[in-house]
Amino acid sequence: MSVHEMKLSINGKVYEEVVESRLLLSDFLRENCGLTGTHVGCEHGVCGACTVIVNGAAVRSCLIFAVQVDHHEITTVEGLSENGQLSPLQQNFKQCHGLQCGFCTPGILLSTKDYLDKTPNPSMDDVKEMLSGHLCRCTGYDGILKAIEKTVNEKRDNQVLERS
Structure with a gap:
């Protein structure tokens, strides 16, 4: 050994x-x-x-x-969480029903974080392509897509406010 x-x-x-x-x-x-x-x-x-x-x-x-x-x-x-608080991405998965059994969720969250760090303003087609590497048997992906879209929009809106 x-x-x-x-x-x-x-x-x-x-x-x-x-x-x-x-x-x-x-x-x-x-x-x-x-x-x-x-x-x-x-x-x-x-x-x-x-x-x-x-x-x-x-x-x-x-x-x-x-x-x-x-x-x-x-x-x-x-x-992903900070000081015991869910990250915005995690919070949006919760709010948008982007998880059910939760088995696939950790991997999807981390792939999404990595992807959004590198691609801050993706199209939904790009997001779907990124998600194609993940299998989810429960959600039908609708809630996952909504959570990611909400995260992208919030991040963009916060950046606009910061520049103002």
Whole structure:
């Protein structure tokens, strides 16, 4: 069994761990760090439930080994809220009924955050394309799209107010 020492930042907290070479990042987050918001669905990178942000890019945590993120910065769904308050994106998912069972929600939230950070004013067709990498069996995506659209509009409106 090959093991590696790791040091990384998850949601702003530094973790130092010794892990097996073959431990998946999704399992490391859930089992070693207790961050169970990262869900494991298909274990093949197809469903998107395990998506986290690594160094500013959304990745499927079931497809990479924990040792591959040594000295990296990770954001999980637990890191989206600030001071115990839901982020605007999370709040809009709640208000717009963008979740039902919630299994896919953490991955969708993180992919959306990453996408909106890079594409602040997307078209709804662009958003649908981004969401095509996620499987949701409950919502029919309507509430998800409304929540994302609301977030984009609020962010744009806040920027206009800040410039005024």
